[in-house]
Amino acid sequence: MNNVMRASDLIGLPVVSILSGEDVAEVRDVVYDAAAHQLIGFTLNKRGLFSGRLKDVLPASALSAIGADAIMVPSETSITESSTPEALDHPGDASSVIGDRVLTADGNELGEVIGVIVSTGPNPEAVGYEIDPRDSDDTVFVPISEQMAISGENLLLPASATDFVRNDLAGFGAAVTAYRASNLQGES
Amino acid sequence: MSDTFNAAEGRSVVAADSAETIGEVKGFLIDPTATRIESVHVSGRGRRAEVIPWSKIRSFGPDAVMAEHAGDPEHVAEGRDTDAIKGKIVARGSRILDTNGFERGTVDDVMFDSETGQLTGVLSTQGHLSATSLRSLGSYALIIDPE
Numbered sequence: 001m002n003n004v005m006r007a008s009d010l011i012g013l014p015v016v017s018i019l020s021g022e023d024v025a026e027v028r029d030v031v032y033d034a035a036a037h038q039l040i041g042f043t044l045n046k047r048g049l050f051s052g053r054l055k056d057v058l059p060a061s062a063l064s065a066i067g068a069d070a071i072m073v074p075s076e077t078s079i080t081e082s083s084t085p086e087a088l089d090h091p092g093d094a095s096s097v098i099g100d101r102v103l104t105a106d107g108n109e110l111g112e113v114i115g116v117i118v119s120t121g122p123n124p125e126a127v128g129y130e131i132d133p134r135d136s137d138d139t140v141f142v143p144i145s146e147q148m149a150i151s152g153e154n155l156l157l158p159a160s161a162t163d164f165v166r167n168d169l170a171g172f173g174a175a176v177t178a179y180r181a182s183n184l185q186g187e188s
Numbered sequence: 189m190s191d192t193f194n195a196a197e198g199r200s201v202v203a204a205d206s207a208e209t210i211g212e213v214k215g216f217l218i219d220p221t222a223t224r225i226e227s228v229h230v231s232g233r234g235r236r237a238e239v240i241p242w243s244k245i246r247s248f249g250p251d252a253v254m255a256e257h258a259g260d261p262e263h264v265a266e267g268r269d270t271d272a273i274k275g276k277i278v279a280r281g282s283r284i285l286d287t288n289g290f291e292r293g294t295v296d297d298v299m300f301d302s303e304t305g306q307l308t309g310v311l312s313t314q315g316h317l318s319a320t321s322l323r324s325l326g327s328y329a330l331i332i333d334p335e
Contacts, residue, residue, distance in 0.1 A: 023326075
């Protein structure tokens with residue numbers, strides 16, 4: 001889990017079939033369900049210079065891995081026209097987290113959500129949010145947890161997460177791993 | 189015997205029945221799972237290029253390649269063969285991508301067993317890759333297992 005990247009950096013990446021070594025599409029947009037803090041999938045463009053929109057979509061459940069250089073799928077049949085989950089049909093309907101105000105448990109405002117951070121490799125998932133603090137130029141990264149309450153206006157950072165807030169993306173990958181380990185210990 | 193794509197390039201291809209030189213080795217077409225050579229791309233001298241299936245190669249020698257036929261040039265099939273002739277699917281210079289979606293350099297050379305046509309390894313710009321790590325070869329990339 002040490003490798004993480006901005007979901008916005010996935011846009012334009014090729015979707016490559018492991019079976020054939022062919023680039024079957026490229027990422028048009030990332031579809032994200034903010035209420036569940038879950039990556040749903042991708043809408044796609046055709047490959048090539050004058051590429052248009054592709055009807056087919058790629059559900060997150062169908063992909064093999066997300067890497068810095070490509071989205072890997074088992075084969076060309078992984079991209080599909082019948083879009084389940086339905087949210088892929090109407091990307092705008094998934095509740096957006098961008099612009100939400102991030103508050104700590106003790107009532108401090110960290111700033112505004114400007115992006116989603118995903119883990120790379122097999123079983124990729126949303127692991128954090130990038131925050132733009134109003135009083136500083138440096139963005140900060142906060143880990144996602146199930147305890148995180150979200151209203152479409154405010155995002156509440158649990159007290160347990162405050163130790164794992166980072167201001168560099170490279171260090172944030174390790175922080176997410178540590179945060180999840182501490183959550184597991186808390187449950188047992 | 190072990191041979192490589194780079195070493196074999198330009199080697200003369202001779203018809204075993206007529207002793208006539210057909211041309212020289214221009215390149216190789218690998219099967220989609222990147223395990224063996226499917227056919228050898230031969231450039232004729234002034235004539236149009238042809239593709240000789242590996243099964244028609246009697247001997248892939250260190251100085252010359254002995255092919256079965258001298259007569260009709262093998263008809264270039266549709267799809268992969270045509271792509272290979274046009275240079276679309278070429279192993280050498282191809283981008284290498286692991287199944288996790290990370291680029292791992294490009295292909296410098298490919299090693300193979302000259303008796304069976306089986307690939308034995310790939311020399312990439314980042315080091316040696318064993319044949320067992322190869323997954324597929326397409327027009328976009330050679331797909332390999334992650335380290």
